Amino acid sequence: MTTTIFATHHYNYPQNFIEMKPKITRLKQAIKKLEANLINADAEVLAQRLASHLGLQVDYASELNANQLLAATTIEGKVLVIAGAGSGKTKTLTYRTSYLIENGVSPKEILLLTFTRKAANEIKGRARALLASTPSFAQRLNEDLVEDKLPKNKALNDITSGTFHSFCNMLLRQYSGLLGINPRFTILDTGDSEDAIDLIHKEKKYPTKITNQAFPRKKTLQNIFSTSRNRRIHIRDLIENSYPDIAVHIPVIEQLAIDFHEYKRANHLYDFDDIISQVVRHLKHNDTFRQLLQNQYRYIMVDEYQDTNIPQKELIDLICAPTSVSLMVVGDDNQSIYAFRGANYENILLFGEGYPEAKLIKLEQNYRSTPAVLDYINALSAQITLGYQKQLYSGVSIEGVKPIFRRLSDESREAKYIADRIIELKPDHDYQDFAVLCRTSFQSNYVQLEFMERNIPFIVVGGIRFIERRHIKDVLAFVKILYNPNDTIAWHRILTLFKGVGSVTATRLTQAINADDNSFEPLLTTKFAKKSTQLEPLYKMLSQASQAESVEAIIELILDFYMPVLKINEDNWRERSEDFRVLKNLALEHDSLDKFLENLALDPPNDSVATAGEPEKGEEGIDKNRNKVTISTIHSAKGLEWPVVFVNSLVDGMTPHYRSLSDFEELEEERKLFYVACSRAKSRLFLTAPDYFSSYSGYFDKVSRFIAEVPADKITVLTVKQPLEESDDPVWW
DNA sequence: ACTACTTCACTTTTT
């Protein structure tokens, strides 16, 4: 029996474990079944495979390891690739893409779905570089191109790639005729959806209270509607199970969901869920549409499959239904951390159930971490109840340093300890080699403070996103109504900016405009016109903007109008207006309104980045702006890596988060989250925990169970006997 | 429609 750290601690197991058992059993069976279809790299088979294509330009065999090569060259059938942390997943997809093309697959037949556009572009870009770097292929490409008078590298641009949302958005617009929908729709982000729900609630005059039980807030409602759709749970069941205190409102909420849906359809509005679900609906009911896509996309690759939700899985299944369509889904079941957004970890575990003939390939060689770190993350992996068997191994023989766990009296000490280690290791590293990963963004505050005091430059990832800032949403609302005058949510947002115009007037005015064939005249002519002196200038601005030549010109006009309004409404208008520069730059990059709006909605700039600290003076060869310590939430760190990683707040209640303690699946996801955090480290991993954590939610003082449950030999626990230089704190168990 | 008071929810957030 292995000794674990803090073996004396007792942690309550989630109460619903018993109920979970049948589900666990089913999942385990599905896993076992697919494990039986595991294919391993057989040198002979691979050699044959490559030999049969003597014309291959890229040297796949020397660039990839055996299983990567297997995955890259298995191009028919349905395949699940379990790609462990740091196992070269992107590289494999890149080489597979180029292998497909070298095998004569037309780029137009390839569909590559990822979770960010960045990932899709990276794979495409790297595949292009790969093919271009082999002279004869590049030449061949060019010859084709001269012939077809196509721009350079057009071939790879023809690959359909992007996120599920951008793919579906494209389909809805491109096939609007076939599907019988209006292609000029606008996209509601989460906040817009909330506003819409609230608006409908008021318009329909539904009760706000039943027997003294308050009606849920718009945020809660949006959450319920979205979860209900993404996880395919009836609103009634969802509320009864997860929101029991609002059960009296179920009938009204169900009706509201229907109203919300009709409202969106009537006004050409799609929320994030609609974009996918509507495509799924059309695929199910429109045979022409389905066959069209099935014939077009013959080679489909899906990245991060563990984080797909049910509608996304259905979308893939509908297109991939014919056995002739090739499907490769890639993911790591240990890294599914987005259940709160509807991601369904069962998709990856049940892959073999949907495709009984499916093959399984595992990438287990890790190119990131030292053996000492790998040993630890393998031990963490062993604690995860459900998943494919996997054992990561390192190609590196230098053992490295075991992860270090250190408990400190409070969060400030924790931050100090982290800063100390950075200063200590700095001689051998750049600042950009370090990352501090936190369970919640709030937990980074102490670290930020400490870094500021010590002049450690840092960059914070996460927080309020650019696109969600109020003034950005305001400006975009103007753009939206120019594109889709039926965007009642945008109208409402604009009109209520003005003093004297409230919810009622805004709704009436919007109705008048929509009823008047979307002319802006009612701003001047209706009895509401004199509610605010701003309406006439608004009319003028909109009329001008609708004639404007470029997106940039439109933004300029809007800003001229909006700046005075912002000055009245916000004290920090100067600070806020800084963001408009970003907006203007984006406008320059787009030549049409729909592309501009689409990009902002589906690929928003990640400019919510706060920075501080003095850049290093005279440091050579390093971009000052980039040489900073990263402070990030664990979620935002997924897919990234650093030589030195710190994970803080390892108190049971913070990590795992107290809201997850009573639910088996939620606790399991927290465990995976910790796994993601630790597997970001290349050579050094520091784990820290304060002595206690207390808030409105309770008082927590046990070390995280994720630390406690791992065999003691995998980690170095610093104790009193190994004091740190300035350590005057007692060491806490 | 605006304001002052009260209540409530409160991780994570690739879309």
Added chain:
DNA sequence: GTGAAGTAGT
């Protein structure tokens, strides 16, 4: 313990 959002009263 804190902010946003909802309610009641002007």
